[in-house]
Amino acid sequence: MTRDRPAPDDPxxxxxxxxxxxxxxxxxxxxDDHPVVRQGLRVLLEVQEDMDVVGEAPDGxxxxxxxxxxxxxxxxxxxxMPGMKGTDVIADLAARRILAKIxxxxxxxxxxxxxxAVRAGAAGFLYKDVDPDALVRAIRSVHDGNLLLSPxxxxxxxxxxxxxxxxxxxxxxxxxxxxxxxxxxMGESNREIARALNVAEKTVKTHVSSVLAKLGxxxxxxxxxxxxxxxxxxGWDAGHGAYPPA
Numbered sequence: 001m002t003r004d005r006p007a008p009d010d011p012x013x014x015x016x017x018x019x020x021x022x023x024x025x026x027x028x029x030x031x032d033d034h035p036v037v038r039q040g041l042r043v044l045l046e047v048q049e050d051m052d053v054v055g056e057a058p059d060g061x062x063x064x065x066x067x068x069x070x071x072x073x074x075x076x077x078x079x080x081m082p083g084m085k086g087t088d089v090i091a092d093l094a095a096r097r098i099l100a101k102i103x104x105x106x107x108x109x110x111x112x113x114x115x116x117a118v119r120a121g122a123a124g125f126l127y128k129d130v131d132p133d134a135l136v137r138a139i140r141s142v143h144d145g146n147l148l149l150s151p152x153x154x155x156x157x158x159x160x161x162x163x164x165x166x167x168x169x170x171x172x173x174x175x176x177x178x179x180x181x182x183x184x185x186m187g188e189s190n191r192e193i194a195r196a197l198n199v200a201e202k203t204v205k206t207h208v209s210s211v212l213a214k215l216g217x218x219x220x221x222x223x224x225x226x227x228x229x230x231x232x233x234x235g236w237d238a239g240h241g242a243y244p245p246a
Contacts, residue, residue, distance in 0.1 A: 024050065025049075025050050025051055025052050026050055026051045026052070026073045026074055026139060026140065026143050027052050027054045027070070027071070027072045027073045027074070028045055028051055028052065028053050028054065028072060028073070028074050028075075028076060028139065029053075029054060029055045029056075029057065029063070029066055029067060029070060029072035029074070029075045029076070029100070030042060030045075030053060030055070030056045030057070030075075030076050031056075031057040031060070031062075031063035031066075031075060031076065031077045031078060031081065031086075031089070032057075032058075032076075032077075032078040032081070032105075033058050033059055033078065033080070033081040033082055034078075035058070037078075037128075038056045038058070041053075041076060041105075042056070044132055044135070044136065045136070045139070048136055050140070051136075051139070054070045054072055055070045055072070058081075058082075059081050059082040059083035059084070060081045060082070060083040060084030060085060060086060060088060060089045061083035061084050062083070063075065063077060063081070063084070063089050064084060064089050064092050064093065067089075067093055067098050067100055068096065068098055071100070072100050073100060073101065073143050074100060074101045074102075074103055074139050074142060074143050075093075075100050075101070075102045075103070076103050076105050076139070077089060077090070077102050077103065077104050077105065077122075078104075078105060078106050079104060079106040079108045079113055079117065080106065080107075080108060086104060086106070086117065087113070087116045087117055087120050089102075090102050090104075090117060090120040090121050090122055091120045091121070093121070094120065094121040101123040101124075101142040101143055101145075102121065102122045102123055102124070102142075103122070103123060103124040103125075103126065103138060103139060103142050103148070104117045104122050104124065104125045104126065105126050105127075105128060105130070105135070106125075106126075106127065106128060107127065107128045109127070114149075114153045118149075118221060118225070119221060123142040123146070123147060123148065123187070124138055124141070124142045124146075124147070124148035124149065125148075125149045125150065125153045126138055126148075126149075126150050126153070127150055127152065127153070130150065145186050145187065146185070146186055147185050147186060147187055147224050147228065148228075149225065149228045151228075154225050154228040169214065169215060169216075170215070170227075172214045173211065173214055173215075176197075176207060177207055177210055177211050177214070179197060180193060180197070180204065180207040180208060180211055181211050181223060181224075181227055182227075183196060183197075184208070184211070184220050184223050184224050184227075185223075185224040185227045185228065187224070190204045190205055190208065208220070208223075211223055
């Protein structure tokens, strides 16, 4: 089932009962092989005044097709589906430069699955026991450009003993390094961070290297995961991609 974009001159489509202009509402595609899950998600999301469910996909192949056809803002994606696996869908969309934010919603608890999804390009990873209100907030968060993970997923993605290799963790970061970490958590490149902070890209590279060393992590993905897993520690601002409180 799909919902077309309203015509630009369609006052009814452009101004729904909820009062949000169509251009500002979040277009959501639901991809799950269980009809009851898709129906439940649709009921939950369609009562949100800032969201439209534009389509449903019962398998990975259909999810990849509809992502290109419907141009959703956010795809709520299960990992275990017929046809293409969820991680394959994520990789396929990235390869085709389809810019929808992907929020994985799954019952798969294997740490390898969470890591594969995030490294393939997922913007969020939640388990199906998530509180409905938290799921709604999660969709808004990934739409805004944040990396969002459940605390359980974030901790499983950090390598065992990672904290022991750190030279001080979050407490050792300077104010500027915390700013850089916040931008890393939102998936921004060095060039984007440099532009946001009005500094040279070379300066950002130096800060990133220092952040990785102080956190005892190997790359930017692990730095972002560390930030989410340690939200609230040492006054860390959870606003940059941290899992929202229930």
